[in-house]
Amino acid sequence: MHRTEDQLNQMLGEAWHMPYGRAQVAAVEEVIRHADAQGFAELQYAARILAKTAYIYAGEPEKAFVPFAWCLSVFDRREADPHYDHSLLWSFKAIVSALLTFPEVPLDRTMAVLDDMERRYRARATP
Incomplete structure (x- = not known):
């Protein structure tokens, strides 16, 4: 069943207000x-801006990498x-921290x- 754009916007708004956890994900x-x-x-x-945060706070940081990279490519x-620039850039901290928890990710990639x-x-701080 397809949902209208308005229905999806409403669903996303509701998801933003849910507590972190599996239901929000x-x-x-x-x-x-x-x-x-x-x-x-x-x-x-x-939705991917929310997903990256939802995954991290739901204890699934490995799932945050894909929506983060996807959003970064759209941003670039x-x-x-x-409206979401601050959230995207702020989430770099959580992404870097999450990368450090996966020994299979080479340190030079994290760096x-x-x-x-x-x-x-x-670049953002430069007027």
């Missing part, structure tokens, strides 16, 4: 599925809603993400 994943299937670009981005193409974070923070 399930709710935002449902919005992503429908938004992707119907090509609702703004909802795809906004200048197609992102600027590259940290360097990217620094570059972006400095």
Whole structure:
């Protein structure tokens, strides 16, 4: 069953107000599925902004990497809603911390993400 864009926006708003945990993750994943299937670009981005945080706080940090990278690529193409810029850049800290918990991720890769974070923070702070 397809949901309308308004219905998905309402579902996403409800997901934002849910407590962190498995139910919030399930709710935002449902919005992503429908938004992707119907090509609702703004909802795809906004839902993934929530998903990266929901995954981290639900104890599933490994799942946060994909929506974070997806959002970062949209941001770099200048197609992102600027309303979420702060949330995206703020989440770099949690992503770097999460990377450190996975020994299979090479340290130089984690350092590259940290360097990217620094570059972006400095660019944002420069008038």
